[in-house]
Amino acid sequence: MIALLRQRLRRDWLQVLLWILATALMAFAGFAGVTESYSTHADRVGVLAAVMANPVIMMFRGLPSGASQGQFVSFEILPWLTMLAALMSTFLAVRHSRGDEEAGRSELIAATPAARTLPTVATIVHGVAANVVLGLLVALALAGSGLPAAGSWLAGVVSATTGIAFVGIGLVAAQLMRTSRGANALTIWILVATFLINGIGNAAGIPSNDLTRITSTWPVWLSPFGWAEQARPYDTDNWWPALLGLVFGLVLAVIATALQSVRDMGEGFVAARPGRTHARPALSHPQALVWRLSAGSIVGWAIGGALVGLLATFLGGLLDQVSKGNSQVVDILTKLAGGASLDNAMVTVFFTMLGILAACAAVQVVIHARQEEAHGTAEPVLATATGRVRWLADYMIVAAVTIVIVVAAAMAAGYVGAATNNGSSELYRSITVTGLSELAAAGVFVGITALVFVLLPRATMAVGWALVLLATVFGMFGPLFGLPEWTTHLSPFGVTPVITGDGVDLRGLWWLIAIVVVSAAAALALMRRRELAADG
Incomplete structure (x- = not known):
């Protein structure tokens, strides 16, 4: 296990580092920019009221939870922090599962005492660890900017758990599809679909009387992005929705490990289309x-x-x-x-x-x-x-x-x-x-x-x-x-x-x-x- 983790860290430390630093930088820059552009409470109230007047715009923003500085920063940047964590995680999961299998590395490792399932377990540990570091840096960037510590830590946690959820999604996709290209395409479609489902649930929600808060409708609970936003950092600070992403990701990781143990090397559960007997002239x-x-x-x-x-x-x-x-x-x-x-x-x-x-x-x-x-x-x-x-x-x-x-x-x-x-x-x-x-x-x-x-x-x-x-x-x-x-x-x-x-x-x-x-x-x-x- 330790040898496999060291190999993964040595192989893609630069990629993971860039994703993590970019996410932390967005958190820090988001606070600085939002507080500079909308420095007064009245400015923030006006923006929230205007966005609620146009629900379609709200589909591409976060969940309004109030007009305080922290609540507004969460509204503006939390969806994008979780999006970056999700992208990093899906690429990592597919790269070290189906990608290694395509390259022939998995077959070599399977011939050792590590067998077939230990590399998948190493990928799970690797993905969880990368997201923990990402969540920690996001929390430190927000708390270091002067925002309340409780909300900052929660924002970091939901960023990490959303990423862990997509580690599981990526691992299952790698078992279903026969190529890394197909697995990546499937995970991206799932990511986009769940992002839009969350946006629809927010846009169809019920605004508060002062037009600063939205009570989302049920579709948000179908999306890992919705779970992250329902934690409402800097507002009610609900920790239990953050745990949904963690549990969901780990359950899918266990399912992926089970699927890995019963399928043939190089094959997928989604059958490939039969090829033509003769290639087209083109x-x-x-x-x-x-x-x-x-x-x-x-x-x-x-x-x-x-x-x-x-x-x-x-x-x-x-x-x-x-x-x-x-x-x-x-x-x-x-x-x-x-x-x-x-x-x-x-x-x-x-x-x-x-x-x-x-x-x-x-x-x-x-x-x-x-x-x-x-x-x-x-x-x-x-x-x-x-x-x-x-x-x-x-x-x-x-x-x-x-x-x-x-x-x-x-x-x-x-x-x-x-x-x-x-x-x-x-x-x-x-x-x-x-x-x-x-x-x-x-x-x-x-x-x-x-x-x-x-x-x-x-x-x-x-x-x-x-x-x-x-x-x-x-x-x-x-x-x-x-x-x-x-x-x-x-x-x-x-x-x-x-x-x-x-x-x-x-x-x-x-x-x-x-x-x-x-x-x-x-x-x-x-x-x-x-x-x-x-x-x-």
């Missing part, structure tokens, strides 16, 4: 193989993009009602939109989320190249007339086209939403300009992730996702958290063109295009001389 091209490997995830990201486009335009039709009730939510939207007009603010905010989705989709495609290399399945392709540069270029091309597909799905859905709401020509223009702008922002991550893949292949996954995470924190939450303007400009999402009156402020467009071109060219040029790094 698969004779190496790039077609990349499309075949990425098709399922691309469809999922495109559906997410379409949902973002619909929300952006449907919510835009509610802005007039919200501004008449309270102007505080307008201040939030315009701040996040970089000072854009009210008509464009909602589209800008949601299309920033679209850029993040498109970047994630592109990074996932480039990471597939690293997975194929690490698993040894890239070698048969490179043994043909396909050279290394052409092989990497195919992944980069598919990643770039994936961005176009995701953005196009959002823009098409946005146009439908605008037509349904009798949107003005300015709204159509905003959708077009903002959507096209996100192409450049997301494209940055294709070139940079490919460059990391060439220079530091073993760090491709960790660095690729970490860059998207940091860009999201700075670009989307930087203005809300009151971070310095220069930090926002570090993010591609924070310097995309915006509409200003009758014109368009290009801002950092040319810099984004230059980074895309230079990083992509450098990656392809350096790939010519790089040797394969097949071990994970």
Whole structure:
């Protein structure tokens, strides 16, 4: 057991460290930004009242539990702290279970006295320990900022227990699916679904008379994110909902261990689709193989993009009602939109989320190249007339086209939403300009992730996702958290063109295009001389 834990810590200490530090940094920066932007009780009451006037916006925020400083900080950042813990945990669980099995490491360990189940137990201990450290740092960041100690420790605990719940989800998914790619896709869909279920339960809740508190409806109890929020840090400080995530995660971990002991190595409980006797003519091209490997995830990201486009335009039709009730939510939207007009603010905010989705989709495609290399399945392709540069270029091309597909799905859905709401020509223009702008922002991550893949292949996954995470924190939450303007400009999402009156402020467009071109060219040029790094 000790040897297995040491091997796991040595193998992915950097990835886990980045996730933990990013989560703790969000907790600290969230407190600083929220207290600076909404320093008075009246400011916070106004924001809560405005958000409750628009339940759909509340789906993407936390659970209102009052207007004190701590309660408002929890409302703003607790969902994202638990989201980061969940993402870290699912990737960790799949990487050390199905991922090791695909790479052949599990079979070697099973031939030792460790047998088949001890590695799963080691993964459980590893995942729990990582989340305990994450929860501890979150609690210290909040308590060190001056918030009440009891609520801060509870916020740290629910962040950790939510992560532990998703350790269990990831382990079970790894037993069900035959590939790590399939297991990761399943866990991400579960994560998104449970996040939305919790949001629906909050949005359908009953507000208090003073419009500072929501009593959620029953769907929140179907979601680990709901359990975390029902603990209500800095309000009632209920510890028992926090235990639900811990119990749920450990129960699923036991189930995963039992499933591991009864299935064949390399197989999954979800049967693979039977393959064709003869390959289609289209698969004779190496790039077609990349499309075949990425098709399922691309469809999922495109559906997410379409949902973002619909929300952006449907919510835009509610802005007039919200501004008449309270102007505080307008201040939030315009701040996040970089000072854009009210008509464009909602589209800008949601299309920033679209850029993040498109970047994630592109990074996932480039990471597939690293997975194929690490698993040894890239070698048969490179043994043909396909050279290394052409092989990497195919992944980069598919990643770039994936961005176009995701953005196009959002823009098409946005146009439908605008037509349904009798949107003005300015709204159509905003959708077009903002959507096209996100192409450049997301494209940055294709070139940079490919460059990391060439220079530091073993760090491709960790660095690729970490860059998207940091860009999201700075670009989307930087203005809300009151971070310095220069930090926002570090993010591609924070310097995309915006509409200003009758014109368009290009801002950092040319810099984004230059980074895309230079990083992509450098990656392809350096790939010519790089040797394969097949071990994970």
